């Protein structure tokens with residue numbers, strides 16, 4: 001039982017690091033607390049509760065988490081401080097020793113975070129630090145469909161991962177793959193429609209693995225969501241290449257609302273490195289998937305994650321990866337330098353890449369990415385496109401995205417409040433001043449708000 005009277009008039013500060021999934025979860029916790037009467041502390045206001053949702057993808061992320069905890073404790077003396085997320089799961093003792101931290105909740109406890117918080121907050125003396133369970137015991141699923149401040153909703157469809165890539169700590173931090181039922185996700189999408197939502201991004205750790213828990217499949221989920229009237233756009237945040245089936249690609253190409261937009265982690269374009277990483281595919285499979293997408297959706301935007309400088313990536317392996325990416329018809333590269341994580345089996349690989357080489361490789365790939373994105377945008381100049389615009393501060397240009405994820409800019413002089421969350425048909429003009437978007441040449445309102 002949650003004693004809501006204890007929360008009336010209280011203020012909370014939130015801090016999130018890491019992936020879309022974390023942001024989505026924090027936003028859901030915020031919504032739950034606001035239903036209990038807790039307001040979000042504005043800049044300069046003291047918070048009674050601080051909630052920090054952490055990430056542990058790199059050493060830098062761990063460091064940022066510790067800094068954020070110290071800062072929030074310092075800025076909000078006496079506040080009840082809750083730390084959750086991947087770093088909390090992996091280093092609960094370290095975090096519980098930080099002065100001012102009241103509660104450390106691991107991934108399994110996330111599903112009952114508000115109850116734990118309530119118990120600890122109501123009787124702080126009894127609110128000892130809650131230690132995390134072992135990875136094997138992470139079985140709960142914290143549902144989340146959040147809007148945040150943006151036009152789009154983030155619907156968490158899956159959590160955890162069974163893949164154990166050699167460089168990754170996520171399976172330890174978030175547990176094994178699990179998912180809620182299709183029926184419950186459809187219900188959340190319908191709720192988003194009632195709140196005026198038009199676009200939903202499906203989030204998760206290894207989304208393509210959806211269905212193991214409920215004996216359903218990801219394609220079935222996609223079909224069920226596609227039938228939810230009122231949602232005009234779905235995007236899938238990321239899909240492992242080996243789980244991106246031809247059936248899914250073909251369905252999305254003909255679907256009502258799944259956008260021609262993919263985000264696929266490649267990590268390396270060298271088969272030697274892919275083997276060292278224990279990835280579940282080789283570069284041929286990856287290339288086949290890209291060709292298939294382009295065959296049925298020639299204008300699809302394809303973002304690709306690449307990790308540079310992981311152990312075992314010799315200069316020859318990197319050149320292979322670079323040439324492979326150059327040859328592929330993809331739109332953007334998300335480049336991450338490899339970071340050593342304690343407890344991962346990648347640490348057993350003897351060949352280590354220097355920081356200087358990692359920087360140089362990242363730089364080359366980012367340049368390649370810019371060339372590809374620029375060419376993709378350029379091909380769309382003069383074409384008609386449907387854009388979903390997002391709210392902008394008064395006096396600033398408005399931005400939105402086309403179906404195939406081209407960022408579009410409407411100058412401040414033409415921006416209107418009523419265009420927010422509105423589908424508009426536009427003719428795409430040339431690049432904006434910093435080349436991060438295409439300008440609108442002309443527009444017309446398409447849908448009702």
Ligand code: SF4
Pocket residue numbers: 161162163164165168169170171205206240
């Ligand atoms: S697929 Fe690999 S990289 Fe992705 S979360 Fe699972 S173990 Fe980590």
